[in-house]
Amino acid sequence: MAGIYVHIPFCKKKCSYCDFYSVGEAKMDNHFTDFVLKELSLRNLLIADRIVKTIYFGGGTPSLLPTGNIKRIISGLSDYFVVNPNAEITIEVNPDDVTLELAEQYQAIGINRVSIGVQSFNNDELIFLGRRHDVSKAVEAIRTFTKAGIANISIDLIYGLPNSTLKSWEQSLSRALGLDIQHISCYHLTYEEGTPLTRGVARGSVIPLDEELSKAQFDLLREMSAASGYVHYEISNLSKPGYISQHNSGYWLGEEYLGLGPSAHSFNGSMRWWNPSSISQWEKEVDSGNFTKNMETIDEVTRFNELLITRLRTTWGVNLNEVANTFSIEIYNHLRNKIIPFIESGKMVMENNTLKIPPNHYFVSDSFVCELLMV
Ligand code: SF4
Numbered sequence: 001m002a003g004i005y006v007h008i009p010f011c012k013k014k015c016s017y018c019d020f021y022s023v024g025e026a027k028m029d030n031h032f033t034d035f036v037l038k039e040l041s042l043r044n045l046l047i048a049d050r051i052v053k054t055i056y057f058g059g060g061t062p063s064l065l066p067t068g069n070i071k072r073i074i075s076g077l078s079d080y081f082v083v084n085p086n087a088e089i090t091i092e093v094n095p096d097d098v099t100l101e102l103a104e105q106y107q108a109i110g111i112n113r114v115s116i117g118v119q120s121f122n123n124d125e126l127i128f129l130g131r132r133h134d135v136s137k138a139v140e141a142i143r144t145f146t147k148a149g150i151a152n153i154s155i156d157l158i159y160g161l162p163n164s165t166l167k168s169w170e171q172s173l174s175r176a177l178g179l180d181i182q183h184i185s186c187y188h189l190t191y192e193e194g195t196p197l198t199r200g201v202a203r204g205s206v207i208p209l210d211e212e213l214s215k216a217q218f219d220l221l222r223e224m225s226a227a228s229g230y231v232h233y234e235i236s237n238l239s240k241p242g243y244i245s246q247h248n249s250g251y252w253l254g255e256e257y258l259g260l261g262p263s264a265h266s267f268n269g270s271m272r273w274w275n276p277s278s279i280s281q282w283e284k285e286v287d288s289g290n291f292t293k294n295m296e297t298i299d300e301v302t303r304f305n306e307l308l309i310t311r312l313r314t315t316w317g318v319n320l321n322e323v324a325n326t327f328s329i330e331i332y333n334h335l336r337n338k339i340i341p342f343i344e345s346g347k348m349v350m351e352n353n354t355l356k357i358p359p360n361h362y363f364v365s366d367s368f369v370c371e372l373l374m375v
Contacts, residue, residue: 007261103148317356
């Protein structure tokens with residue numbers, strides 16, 4: 001089954017750390033939605049699987065797009081695909097946009113999962129990150145969705161923040177776990193090129209957190225979330241049993257997905273393509289039907305490397321039978337030889353012929369997974 005991603009590229013205010021494509025000017029009307037639906041009509045056949053199991057509205061800030069337009073997109077998908085009646089339909093929301101009316105509208109049009117950009121339960125940190133909500137607004141947003149009957153709520157959190165301590169992280173995390181939500185996506189702060197935050201580092205006004213302290217915060221996340229009944233199923237994602245993100249799991253398991261909207265990426269097993277990070281450029285491509293510029297064919301080595309990079313981030317790991325059945329004998333032998341020292345050192349384990357990274361090595365896994373890749 002396939003996933004659909006729709007990128008809604010509008011934000012009222014740019015956060016200090018963010019490099020996702022979004023613009024301040026609001027074209028949040030039928031015009032933008034018309035283009036999304038036109039792109040869908042032109043590109044849907046690039047996806048072989050005609051059954052949609054997940055729909056994800058990401059951004060930007062999708063909660064700025066009027067609900068009527070979200071509904072048009074969901075309905076429009078049924079013109080080209082069979083949308084599974086149990087499909088997971090997620091929308092990212094900014095706590096500041098949430099009202100009971102909005103939450104009830106989402107519920108009424110079939111949205112059954114929300115991903116709330118909480119980021120922190122510390123008001124000073126929210127100001128530092130340039131967020132437009134405070135802690136009380138975030139808590140209120142979670143309660144509002146629960147009241148509206150949306151029973152699958154995810155929040156985003158960021159750790160490794162400058163000036164944070166183990167104590168401040170523990171407080172933020174306790175608050176999150178106490179809300180008993182179904183899913184938490186928890187990312188280390190990254191310093192992306194061109195963001196105000198990264199310029200602050202260059203000027204010396206922002207001092208990145210010490211790596212040891214970042215690791216201690218990650219270890220605390222593992223311990224406290226496990227004690228609260230969460231499954232740490234991917235490096236940055238934790239869920240209550242039964243609430244794994246179906247949409248993101250599709251990315252990690254190599255399933256097909258169609259991305260619509262500026263900067264959206266798509267994948268159909270053999271090809272990957274992506275839209276320009278510019279509304280006007282994207283509209284030009286949709287108008288002309290000429291999308292060929294940003295496209296690449298995935299060769300066997302790339303496919304193998306991507307399998308390692310994505311799957312070793314997860315609790316599912318890499319099954320060696322699957323590698324043997326899917327890739328050449330050279331690739332299989334390469335992997336078998338490369339993993340020996342990592343298994344001996346305990347950085348990796350083999351369970352039922354499946355290679356995994358134990359969660360206590362997740363934090364530094366990037367540093368050794370790259371040694372398994374084929375060049
Ligand atoms: S973090 Fe989210 S709300 Fe903030 S600028 Fe980026 S996309 Fe917009």
